[in-house]
Amino acid sequence: MNETIQQIQNHRSIRKFKNEEITQKQIDEIIQSAQSASTSSYYQAYSIIGITDPELKKALRDVSGQQYVENNGHLFVFCADLNRIYNSQPKEIQEEMVVNLENTEFFMMSTVDASLAAQNAALASEAMGLGICYLGSLRNNINKVNELLDLPKYVIPIFGMAIGVPDESPEKKPRLPIDTIYHENKYQLNQPGIEKFDQTTVEYYQSRSTNQKVERWSEQVGKKLRKPMRMDVTDFVKSKNLNVR
Amino acid sequence: MNETIQQIQNHRSIRKFKNEEITQKQIDEIIQSAQSASTSSYYQAYSIIGITDPELKKALRDVSGQQYVENNGHLFVFCADLNRIYNSQPKEIQEEMVVNLENTEFFMMSTVDASLAAQNAALASEAMGLGICYLGSLRNNINKVNELLDLPKYVIPIFGMAIGVPDESPEKKPRLPIDTIYHENKYQLNQPGIEKFDQTTVEYYQSRSTNQKVERWSEQVGKKLRKPMRMDVTDFVKSKNLNVR
Known part of the structure; x- marks a missing residue:
């Protein structure tokens, strides 16, 4: 390559x-x-x-x-x-x-x-x-x-x-299956690759050399997104006269 | 290199x-x-x-x-x-x-x-x-x-x-001087490199092999930005439930 x-x-x-x-x-x-x-x-x-x-x-x-x-x-x-x-x-x-x-x-x-x-x-x-x-x-x-x-x-x-x-030389972090990220001609709402990827992340987090845990990708992002985050960014951007029209 | x-x-x-x-x-x-x-x-x-x-x-x-x-x-x-x-x-x-x-x-x-x-x-x-x-x-x-x-x-x-x-094999398009794009520690409002770059773009547009013209960079972007453009993007983004909060 x-x-x-x-x-x-x-x-x-x-x-x-x-x-x-x-x-x-x-x-x-x-x-x-x-x-x-x-x-x-x-x-x-x-x-x-x-x-x-x-x-x-x-x-x-x-x-x-x-x-x-x-x-x-x-x-x-x-x-x-x-x-x-x-x-x-x-x-x-x-x-x-x-x-x-x-x-x-x-x-x-x-x-x-x-x-x-x-x-x-x-x-x-x-x-x-x-x-x-x-x-x-x-x-x-x-x-x-x-x-x-x-x-x-x-x-x-x-x-x-x-x-x-x-x-440090960390392991490469896996990515979503290609058929989840890449679609042909139309957006595909149905993305079965996510379930497979959840299993991939469980294996990755268990096998990596530091900070091991058991967590599925969907669980991880869900947990993170339940809490309101950086709620001041909207007003900040507007305070700089951007995104106001 | x-x-x-x-x-x-x-x-x-x-x-x-x-x-x-x-x-x-x-x-x-x-x-x-x-x-x-x-x-x-x-x-x-x-x-x-x-x-x-x-x-x-x-x-x-x-x-x-x-x-x-x-x-x-x-x-x-x-x-x-x-x-x-x-x-x-x-x-x-x-x-x-x-x-x-x-x-x-x-x-x-x-x-x-x-x-x-x-x-x-x-x-x-x-x-x-x-x-x-x-x-x-x-x-x-x-x-x-x-x-x-x-x-x-x-x-x-x-x-x-x-x-x-x-x-095709077009000429490489010049970029703003590095001291205009790159600042140290604080944003520099005063950017004298722009004037120099205006001259650079005049020379570039005159010397390139196709579509020659006489135009300074600041003139070019100014001309373009005087006309309202893509004014529907704001509402479109909101219609997809993004950037609404």
Whole structure:
């Protein structure tokens, strides 16, 4: 198999890093790779914030609740950013474009732009032998992250990414059967693969080397989703003038 | 430079394909690569719909308004999907989880999940020598796409992706200067790189082999954003019970 595909399919999240910074050259490759992703209508509607200040890193660790957010080679925060476009325009065009910038389509589009860039950053990092972990956990207190990074209107943090030299080698986590994720021509409501996958996750959680448990996938996600989570995100996004129309 | 990074940084969108289908083995590699991406809390909150029916492909081409949406090796539609999770639960848990599924956080999260999977699909395709183009243009009539693919509640099409054997070799499109996209510790409102980039795009558009024009980046995005676009997306997303809380 092709080396790139092998690497893509060999992904696992790394949550324990060696105490080594990554180099400026590595950071440059990561950002240049992120920027090489497709971007909707050439908008490039995202920004990436690299955290070099130890106090700030600690504060973001507190938001995420996870130690490795502090102890890694480098911490990045990926933001959807429609402010750059807005700021680049004369006042009369700014006024006209607000009808677009503030609706759900542009909130969605900028979230996609940031995500495509991030996945390129992730794969470029892994190609250099580094490990990564996405940090949706920064949305545990999205207002705090916003404040820490001094984000203007039209900019919201989507997730963080911890990147560094791996100090663990976890098992690859199984995925839903292909016929559950991939449908032909029409959406298939009936997905018998889920039952099979529940059994797969039970076997995975029992056989893995750390944190063994007995849990079916559907049970796990159900348990998690019964509790209201991150209920402040809706109002936060609106407070940044996004998703309000 | 590492082969994978070289490939990532060498990306260009392909909009003209040879009249060759891609193989089932290639489709399997693409989907398996998509599934290998990180996924928020193991939710795997997306589905991919492969279009094999020529009539359906033609109908989606009509939505996008672009010929190559019909003439390519294979057409995929990436959907944010919270229906699978909902469907996998007993009734009493379904009722409890709605408070999460229907808020902005989960709309954002599932959009990210679909996007990370898609970027893996894109890079896996390019690693096999195929070309790709993202099709945000399917959101030109998102209600029509929804109807054509028979999507249930909690499932929305985010974008399409045309994949096939390239029949063109376009120039690489320049990107914003790194100090515009990448900030340290705080968001930088002042981004002098934009002016430089405006000059870069003028030179790029004048020197490229097809469709030459004189246009600055800020002028181009400003022109585009003055006209209200895809104003039905907000209500469409809500009609699928997403982003309503």
